[in-house]
């Protein structure tokens with residue numbers, strides 16, 4: 299690639315004058331980790347990673363880039379599953395990391411709000427809330443690395459959507475640096491505020507293509523005083539759905555997570571993750587992790603869990619079940635679910651489909667999509683898992699044993715198209731919680747074409763007319 303693509307040295311000198319030496323990485327050994335995505339699907343290149351320490355610094359950097367016409371790729375924890383935070387291959391884009399915007403600005407236990415900067419990891423945000431007796435009700439397996447800005451920019455979902463909604467549902471206010479370097483301070487904490495268009499929701503889920511989120515006001519809820527968790531072995535997704543209905547009929551409001559895992563996915567976790575142990579007598583074809591939670595200490599959740607599971611065991615909906623007896627056992631059961639992505643990565647190459655269908659259609663979707671993939675690629679290993687309680691299944695395919703990883707990854711469009719044909723039959727979505735990133739823009743005309751995509755393109759052109767914010771992501 300011609301080096302003329304690289305941002306000119308005077309721009310980097312001017313940026314250095316704003317952020318200082320610790321705010322600018324230019325050595326290729328330093329910038330390399332920011333140029334590759336978690337799944338290693340994309341290997342980009344950048345001449346610099348800028349790490350501003352304040353919103354004002356970040357805005358000044360964006361103003362310089364806007365004047366120079368240099369594109370910016372916002373990056374948080376770089377855990378995107380769709381290559382959303384990596385720069386392109388010619389080195390012309392700067393990576394703008396929010397990692398040093400890492401202050402908790404305020405926790406208000408009367409208003410139940412958390413005002414926090416974009417670079418705080420989700421885990422650190424949860425701990426800050428817990429310190430004050432509150433819960434930030436958003437939990438994803440990458441929470442130790444993913445940052446608040448990234449989580450909001452993709453509208454992450456995760457384990458508790460069934461109870462509390464997605465990231466979008468927790469946002470009361472935002473502070474955003476716009477593509478011209480101006481700052482929109484919308485850090486309000488109001489529960490009701492009907493004053494024209496809801497701008498904050500435009501930026502949530504925009505994947506860095508409209509501006510850079512620098513801080514947010516998030517809703518908190520009271521910390522649960524009682525939590526009950528069980529791992530259940532079930533015969534098939536139909537039985538998992540029947541179990542979900544049973545819990546819903548009993549007390550829908552107490553369900554805080556209802557996760558599905560396949561027997562094959564669980565076997566990868568047991569094989570690759572040190573310390574992972576199955577707490578059941580025997581392996582099962584599918585598993586459900588159910589979590590009940592209440593802010594009341596005397597909610598009787600343990601009794602409820604036992605009675606629902608007893609009925610389910612008697613009627614054969616559940617094959618076997620283990621209820622966590624301690625915090626350590628609860629964490630051990632959650633680990634089996636949270637390590638699914640990592641275990642699949644260690645097992646080999648995988649093609650991921652982050653899809654959603656109506657909850658009632660999850661079993662039918664899994665059955666049909668499995669048959670379609672096995673017919674397309676004999677020997678492919680189907681590993682569906684995910685957030686069954688909200689209809690979001692990670693319908694992942696692991697490479698056939700002994701096959702070539704690069705060849706398998708080359709089949710990704712054919713596989714994703716086969717899965718998406720089934721998703722469409724059930725009025726689902728081809729992108730449930732991971733976003734579009736660099737991986738899926740080609741699907742947008744087919745799924746969101748016509749007036750919807752045209753409207754998105756007009757919004758992009760109005761807010762970022764020069765197209766310097768995360769080019770090539772989301773929109774085709």
Ligand SMILES: Cc1cc2nc3c(=O)[nH]c(=O)nc-3n(C[C@H](O)[C@H](O)[C@H](O)COP(=O)(O)OP(=O)(O)OC[C@H]3O[C@@H](n4cnc5c(N)ncnc54)[C@H](O)[C@@H]3O)c2cc1C
Pocket residue numbers: 336371372373374375376377378379382383396416437438439440441443444445446447448449450451452453454455456457505506507509510511512639640731732735768771
């Ligand atoms: C093991 C694993 C498990 C996961 N589990 C889940 C899950 O259960 N649920 C779920 O929803 N997701 C999950 N994800 C994917 C999920 O998208 C991310 O983990 C998380 O939401 C992204 O945060 P991040 O800080 O890493 O963002 P990044 O990967 O850095 O960026 C993601 C996107 O947001 C943009 N962006 C980043 N920061 C900002 C900012 N401050 N302002 C504007 N744009 C910005 C980037 O340009 C990019 O387009 C998982 C990922 C992994 C690796």
